[in-house]
Amino acid sequence: MNIGTGLGRQGIAFSILALALLFLSGCGPEEKASTAVAPKPAPLFDPMSLEIADADLIKGREIWVPTCGQCHINGLGGAPKIGNFDEWGPRIAKGKDVLYQHAIEGFLGPLLNEMPAKGGFMDLTDEEVKLAVDFVVYASQETQQ
Numbered sequence: 372m373n374i375g376t377g378l379g380r381q382g383i384a385f386s387i388l389a390l391a392l393l394f395l396s397g398c399g400p401e402e403k404a405s406t407a408v409a410p411k412p413a414p415l416f417d418p419m420s421l422e423i424a425d426a427d428l429i430k431g432r433e434i435w436v437p438t439c440g441q442c443h444i445n446g447l448g449g450a451p452k453i454g455n456f457d458e459w460g461p462r463i464a465k466g467k468d469v470l471y472q473h474a475i476e477g478f479l480g481p482l483l484n485e486m487p488a489k490g491g492f493m494d495l496t497d498e499e500v501k502l503a504v505d506f507v508v509y510a511s512q513e514t515q516q
């Protein structure tokens with residue numbers, strides 16, 4: 372009888388511990404699984420690895436790296452990654468003027484991923500945003516072959 376109760380208490384204590392652990396760890400993996408970005412096997416493109424001579428493209432890169440690069444290097448929030456022609460090809464096909472407009476005014480994609488106006492860097496001039504677009508398009512076309 373004593374032994375029985377003892378085990379019972381241990382059992383209850385164990386169940387509470389197990390439940391507490393489940394509760395503490397339960398949400399983590401599920402949340403991660405639902406928000407995880409699909410695995411991307413291709414290595415990330417280093418925008419500085421590109422050899423460019425054109426002064427405007429060099430300026431575009433200087434603008435692009437610390438601003439646009441925050442999302443467009445690693446694909447944050449569903450942003451098309453620089454140097455990934457699979458992701459950029461269909462966008463480049465829309466024409467530069469559409470891309471300029473979407474970069475300057477913002478754009479909500481078909482999967483509701485948001486390109487904020489000027490990437491959120493409202494102190495950039497329209498001209499600077501266009502130079503940044505020219506750079507990302509050039510870099511992504513360079514990877515086509």
Ligand code: HEC
Nearest residue numbers: 439442448449450462470473474480484485486489490503
């Ligand atoms: C906060 C993250 C973020 C920043 C910063 C950002 N972008 Fe984007 N951008 C996105 C996302 C997300 C998309 C994809 C939208 C979609 O689903 O088509 C996108 C898409 C684009 C597109 C393609 C638009 C189209 O019509 O397909 C261009 C061009 C672009 N960005 C340029 C820029 C430029 C230039 C900058 C810097 C001035 C910049 N982005 C900064 C998140 C960002």
